């Protein structure tokens with residue numbers, strides 16, 4: 356698989372990374388054996404970047420990765436780990452903790468669960484409004500010096516935070532939602548990242564399954580499924596968004612591909628410094644996503660896609676209002692479109 360650089364200071368990674376969240380949390384039940392098989396299939400396909408969070412299934416996702424990678428040389432995979440989210444025993448969200456002592460404590464637990472002595476890219480999941488980003492990143496920089504972390508990333512941070520963090524220590528990538536229907540970063544965050552030599556690891560490239568071509572109005576959602584509270588999956592918004600998917604399906608069919616591959620290829624076409632994280636948790640879905648690598652979108656294809664799904668076409672924000680309010684990336688005018 357081709358590779359892309361994670362910014363000017365980070366490692367080279369496979370052009371598509373695997374996001375492992377749905378294997379342990381937030382999208383309803385997952386099959387552990389199939390998750391392990393999917394992780395192995397990803398490695399076999401040449402994927403090297405694997406994204407997790409210590410709060411995905413309260414450490415369960417890290418334990419899953421440990422099991423999947425046991426016996427595999429450590430240099431064959433790049434682990435991107437998010438920390439900081441505080442949860443209650445029922446999975447509820449209590450806030451974020453970016454205090455230096457908390458950062459070190461979170462990492463100590465992650466290393467043990469992952470069965471490794473270093474994390475390749477470490478990042479706080481959300482900017483902690485109560486702790487200056489310089490302090491949080493400064494604490495990770497100490498962990499870099501100690502050899503327990505290789506590189507520092509950010510998640511859902513805005514351009515100003517990115518600049519402040521970069522002044523403390525090189526930032527290799529910003530993990531942030533980016534897809535055909537989540538284009539808010541194009542206004543200010545993407546240009547700032549480019550200027551600073553920071554890569555984008557794009558999540559939600561299928562808008563959490565909405566843009567996959569497999570979503571239907573009839574699909575039921577478990578209580579714990581994030582999409583139950585996502586404005587884009589609700590009522591009239593869902594109907595309008597699925598109409599966009601049908602317009603994409605017509606283009607995909609003409610090109611002999613799937614909606615999912617087309618949506619992923621579109622993100623890949625947006626620049627060399629963008630690495631999409633694929634949320635596949637079954638081998639079949641992974642294979643479909645990898646179809647994007649064989650797809651070349653011509654300027655005509657891109658213009659046609661833009662006509663049927665222009666920026667801002669989605670109905671509903673990408674998070675419910677209280678969660679949008681916690682996104683540093685949404686301050687200063689980028690309103691989730």
Ligand SMILES: NC(=O)c1ccc[n+]([C@@H]2O[C@H](COP(=O)([O-])OP(=O)(O)OC[C@H]3O[C@@H](n4cnc5c(N)ncnc54)[C@H](OP(=O)(O)O)[C@@H]3O)[C@@H](O)[C@H]2O)c1
Nearest residue numbers: 374375376558559560561562563564567634635640643644
């Ligand atoms: N930094 C952050 O704030 C943040 C937030 C969210 C996620 N992330 C990271 O980004 C990763 C990807 O995000 P995401 O899971 O929301 O991404 P996504 O790729 O937009 O959505 C994944 C969903 O799409 C469905 N899907 C259908 N066809 C697919 C296909 N061919 N390939 C992949 N998925 C397909 C999957 O469904 P089924 O499995 O049900 O078939 C799954 O529910 C996460 O795993 C996590 O590591 C980061």
